[in-house]
Amino acid sequence: MSSSSSETGRGTKTDLLYYRSSNGTMLLIKDLCAGYGKREIAHDISFTVSGGEVLTFIGQNGSGKSTLLKTLAGQIPALSGEILIDGVSVSELKRNDAAKLVSAMLTDRPKTDMMTCRDVVETGRYPYTGTFGLLGDADKRAVAEAMELTDSAELADCFFSEISDGQKQRVMLARAVAREPKILLLDEPTSFLDIHYKLTFLEMLDRLRRERNIAVVMSLHETELAAKISDTVLLLKGGKCTGLGTPAELLGKERLTEHFDVSEGLYNKYYG
Amino acid sequence: MNKRIIFSFALLGVLTIVFIVISISAGSAEISPAEVVKILLGGGSDDTAAMILLKIRLPRTLAAAVLGGALALSGYMLQTYFHNPIAGPFVLGISSGARLTVAIALILAARGAIVLNSALMAAAAFVGALIAMSAVLLMSSRIRSMSLLVVCGVMIGYICTAITDIIVNFADDSDIVNLRGWSVGTFSGFKTESLVVCAVIVFAALTAVFFLSKPISAYQLGESYAVDMGVNIKAVRIAMILLSSLLSGCVAAFAGPVTFVGIAVPFLVKMLFGTAKPIVMIPACFLGGAVFCIISDIIARTVISPSELGISTVTSVLGAPVVLMIMLRKNKEA
Numbered sequence: 231m232s233s234s235s236s237e238t239g240r241g242t243k244t245d246l247l248y249y250r251s252s253n254g255t256m257l258l259i260k261d262l263c264a265g266y267g268k269r270e271i272a273h274d275i276s277f278t279v280s281g282g283e284v285l286t287f288i289g290q291n292g293s294g295k296s297t298l299l300k301t302l303a304g305q306i307p308a309l310s311g312e313i314l315i316d317g318v319s320v321s322e323l324k325r326n327d328a329a330k331l332v333s334a335m336l337t338d339r340p341k342t343d344m345m346t347c348r349d350v351v352e353t354g355r356y357p358y359t360g361t362f363g364l365l366g367d368a369d370k371r372a373v374a375e376a377m378e379l380t381d382s383a384e385l386a387d388c389f390f391s392e393i394s395d396g397q398k399q400r401v402m403l404a405r406a407v408a409r410e411p412k413i414l415l416l417d418e419p420t421s422f423l424d425i426h427y428k429l430t431f432l433e434m435l436d437r438l439r440r441e442r443n444i445a446v447v448m449s450l451h452e453t454e455l456a457a458k459i460s461d462t463v464l465l466l467k468g469g470k471c472t473g474l475g476t477p478a479e480l481l482g483k484e485r486l487t488e489h490f491d492v493s494e495g496l497y498n499k500y501y502g
Numbered sequence: 503m504n505k506r507i508i509f510s511f512a513l514l515g516v517l518t519i520v521f522i523v524i525s526i527s528a529g530s531a532e533i534s535p536a537e538v539v540k541i542l543l544g545g546g547s548d549d550t551a552a553m554i555l556l557k558i559r560l561p562r563t564l565a566a567a568v569l570g571g572a573l574a575l576s577g578y579m580l581q582t583y584f585h586n587p588i589a590g591p592f593v594l595g596i597s598s599g600a601r602l603t604v605a606i607a608l609i610l611a612a613r614g615a616i617v618l619n620s621a622l623m624a625a626a627a628f629v630g631a632l633i634a635m636s637a638v639l640l641m642s643s644r645i646r647s648m649s650l651l652v653v654c655g656v657m658i659g660y661i662c663t664a665i666t667d668i669i670v671n672f673a674d675d676s677d678i679v680n681l682r683g684w685s686v687g688t689f690s691g692f693k694t695e696s697l698v699v700c701a702v703i704v705f706a707a708l709t710a711v712f713f714l715s716k717p718i719s720a721y722q723l724g725e726s727y728a729v730d731m732g733v734n735i736k737a738v739r740i741a742m743i744l745l746s747s748l749l750s751g752c753v754a755a756f757a758g759p760v761t762f763v764g765i766a767v768p769f770l771v772k773m774l775f776g777t778a779k780p781i782v783m784i785p786a787c788f789l790g791g792a793v794f795c796i797i798s799d800i801i802a803r804t805v806i807s808p809s810e811l812g813i814s815t816v817t818s819v820l821g822a823p824v825v826l827m828i829m830l831r832k833n834k835e836a
Contacts, residue, residue, distance in 0.1 A: 305729050329732025336730070340723035341585060343778040356720055356731040362781055363716035 254280040255317075256445035257302075257413050262311035264294070264301035270309055271297040272469040277462070281412065281443040284435070286456045288449075288481070289466030290490060295449035296337070298466075299417045302447060303334035316412060329357040333409035335402050335416045340390075347393065347401045348386040351377055354408035376408035377401075379441075380434055396427035403431070407438060414438070416448035420455065428452070432459050454501075457481045465489050507782055510775045514789040518567065521796040525563040526555060528800055530808050557694070563796060565692040565700065566813075569753045570763060570795025571788035572704045574771070575711060576749035577764020578787045582722055582780070583742050586648040587828050590764030591631075591750030594651075595658030599634025600627035600754035602662045602669075609673045620699035620756075627755030631747035634658055639743070649829075686812035687758035689799050696756055703752050707745050708788055714741055715780040722780065760795070761814045762821025767791045769828050794820070 257279045265271040272294035279285045287295040300306050302313065304320065313320045315331050323331070333354065342350055354376070355369040365373070377383040382400040385393055390401065399419065406414055419435075420428045432455060439446050450456045456463060457477040465473035465480055467489060473480045487497045527538050533551050541552045577590040591597045607626035611618035641654040711718075717738045720728040728735050753760060771790040772778055798816040805811060 303730060305726055325732040325734060327732075329730065334730050336726050338724065338726055340727045342723070344772065344776065345778070349779075353720065353723060353727070353731065356716075356733075359716070361713065361716065363719055364781075 256281045256283075256315070257447065258312070258314040258317075259302075260312040260314075262298070262301065262313065263309040264297045264306070265309055266297075266306060270469070272301075272466070274311070275464075275471050276311075277464055277471075277474055279413075279445040279447055279462070281445050282439050283461045284439060284446040284448070284459055285462040285464060286448055286450050286460040287464050287466055288453060288456055288489070293466040294469040295466055296417055297469075299334070299415050299447070299449060300336075303332065303336070303415050304328060305334075305336075326357045330409065331411055332413045332415065333406040333411040335406045335414070335419055337417045337421075339398070340402075342390040345390050346387050347382060347390050347397075347404075348373065348377070350390045350401055351382075351386075351404045351408050354405040357409070372410055373404075373408050376404040379407060379438065380404040381430070395422050396424065399423060399427065399431060400434075403434065407442075410442070411444065413445045413447065416446065418449050418451060420450065420452060428455065435459065453481055453486060506776050511786065511789070513774075514786065514793060517793045518789060518796070521793060521800065522563055522567065525566070525796050525800050526559045528804055529554070529559060561692045561694050561697045562689050562799070565697050565757065566689045566795040566799040567792040568697070568701050568704050569689070569757050569760070570767075570791040570793075570798075572700075572707070572749040572791070573753050573760055573763040574767035574787040574791025574794070575708060575784065576746045576753070578768040578783060579711065579718075579742050579746040579749075580764070581768060582718060583739070583746070584642060584648070584651065585724075586651060587769065587832065588648065588652055588765055588825060589655075590762070591746070591753070592659070592759060592761045592764060594634070594638050594655030595660075595662060596631045596634045596638070596655075596747060596750050597754040597759050598659040598662035598666070599632075599637075600630040600751040601759065602666045603627060603630030603633070604755050605666045605669055609669065612673070620693075620696045623755045624699060624703055624752050627751035628748050629751075630662075631751035631754065632744075634662060635743055635747050687760045687814040688802075688810070689757055689795075689813060690803070690810065692756070700752055700756055704749065707749050707752075708784075710741070711745055712781075712784050714738065714745075715784055718742070718780040718784075722778070757813065759814055760817055762817050762825060763791055763794055763798075765828070766817075766821035766824035767794050769824055770794075 255278045259278070260276050262275045263270050263273055264275070275298060277285060287298065289295050297306070301308050315323065315328070320328055340350065351373050352365055352369070355365055355372060356363065358369055359365060374383070377386060380400045380403045382397065382404050385397055385401060390398065393401070403419070420431055423431060435446060436459060438444055460477050462474065463477050463480050464471055472489065473485070483494070483497065487494050523535065523538065527533060527535050531551070531554050533555060537551060538555065541555050573591065580589040580591065580594060581587055583589070603626045604623060607616070607618055607623060610616045616622070637658050638655055642651055645651050645654065717728070717733050720731045720733045721735070721738055725735060728738070750764070767790045768783065768787050771783065771786045775782055775786055777783070795817070798813055798820060802811040802813050802816045
């Protein structure tokens with residue numbers, strides 16, 4: 231497939247392209263440009279993620295992390311480039327089928343008027359339910375499992391609007407997991423969480439990708455945590471990829487101080 | 503389904519039937535409830551009583567039920583669409599827009615330019631509702647605050663009302679007898695033919711809305727979540743706009759301006775049922791609106807009998823305090 235500008239994400243018809251790679255690649259991004267309308271924010275990004283792997287975007291505020299994640303989640307159309315999920319271009323996928331494969335946990339909170347946490351998690355099953363959105367046994371089982379897995383089962387009957395930030399984040403993860411997706415997208419999932427919730431959250435994520443072989447793409451501000459959980463990190467600066475590799479290769483002190491534009495002295499004072 | 507929802511549906515169902523019977527029994531001509539039942543079942547000896555019941559009171563009562571349900575449903579959809587609990591067909595100017603085009607149609611018909619039947623009148627109202635709705639949508643793309651959007655809607659309503667007044671002033675008195683009749687809003691004098699047209703439109707729209715309850719539930723969570731769930735957001739938005747305009751336009755065409763039902767009823771229904779799930783709210787709002795308008799209509803024609811109050815006078819007294827309550831609650835949350 232050529233990377234012409236006519237391929238703008240979902241819904242548009244392009245020439246069929248099906249190829250499945252043998253190495254378990256779940257998500258393949260090639261020369262992806264992302265942004266809003268004419269304003270291109272992220273340029274020529276390419277990477278692959280396999281099932282069970284975690285790839286983390288590392289970059290300053292405004293470096294294009296969220297824009298990329300929104301594009302992968304289908305929230306905004308790709309400006310150019312390719313997104314292949316399990317070997318199929320997203321533009322070939324029906325909305326509902328794409329939603330079955332990819333679920334996203336976004337930074338904005340859902341509006342949950344009079345909804346219990348279970349109701350919120352149940353919305354994750356949307357692509358699987360019938361005309362009236364009623365949940366079958368399999369759906370209910372997936373919801374219960376997802377809540378179990380994220381330690382949010384005891385919150386099931388609480389109103390979503392009345393629980394703490396850390397609990398909300400767990401419920402939102404349960405919602406994303408209840409989809410039983412192949413790819414999980416997380417935009418700064420640990421922001422606003424205290425250290426306890428940060429660590430338990432990442433522990434859950436680690437369990438998820440191992441037990442369910444989910445490919446995880448996320449953005450994190452905490453480089454020290456990213457180093458522990460990621461298989462691959464992608465350094466983003468000004469919308470350009472400045473490094474793609476293992477945490478060991480890229481998250482050393484020298485590379486980080488340069489990447490985040492801080493002096494080594496300042497870095498050492500607080501992180502060293 | 504949980505017990506509260508079943509109980510609430512049963513309650514609304516019983517209330518609807520009870521108030522339909524009360525509404526048919528109430529009026530200046532004394533007809534005993536026993537006789538009412540007899541006539542409704544096809545018996546009864548008194549021809550005058552049967553005439554009053556079947557030709558006057560029954561169409562009026564059913565019109566209040568059908569159009570009340572339509573208003574509440576239209577309000578519910580507008581609130582969902584704008585994520586704004588005080589949005590409604592009247593405050594957003596949509597009813598006034600519908601009234602403007604109906605006024606134009608009535609005058610054209612009086613001049614002999616067109617032959618106006620009920621279906622055409624509904625069509626005119628739909629066009630007017632859509633025009634006003636487009637103006638609101640244009641504003642809503644620039645305005646984030648929910649109260650400001652309502653203020654804009656009220657302004658659009660005033661503009662439409664002013665233009666209607668100007669047109670009416672230039673028309674001959676004889677042209678606009680019809681219009682004056684419903685400029686205050688009333689269910690009186692409802693013809694069976696109009697009732698049939700209304701019922702067909704409203705029940706078709708109700709069915710369509712009900713089939714949209716799944717995507718509406720996704721839309722409720724917010725746009726980005728709906729996209730994440732694989733919803734075609736543009737299609738859902740268009741469907742919601744068309745259906746709510748059709749419903750509120752239909753009411754404006756046949757009953758005139760009926761205020762606050764669209765805001766008060768969905769709120770009260772939500773409190774009663776303890777859920778905001780569309781699959782429950784859609785039929786519940788319809789039933790709730792029906793009960794609310796039947797009661798309002800009974801009050802409108804009995805308190806100062808043999809004269810009558812405008813329906814909006816009653817719905818305002820009953821509905822406006824609820825709207826104030828919603829705003830105070832929102833203020834407390836914020």
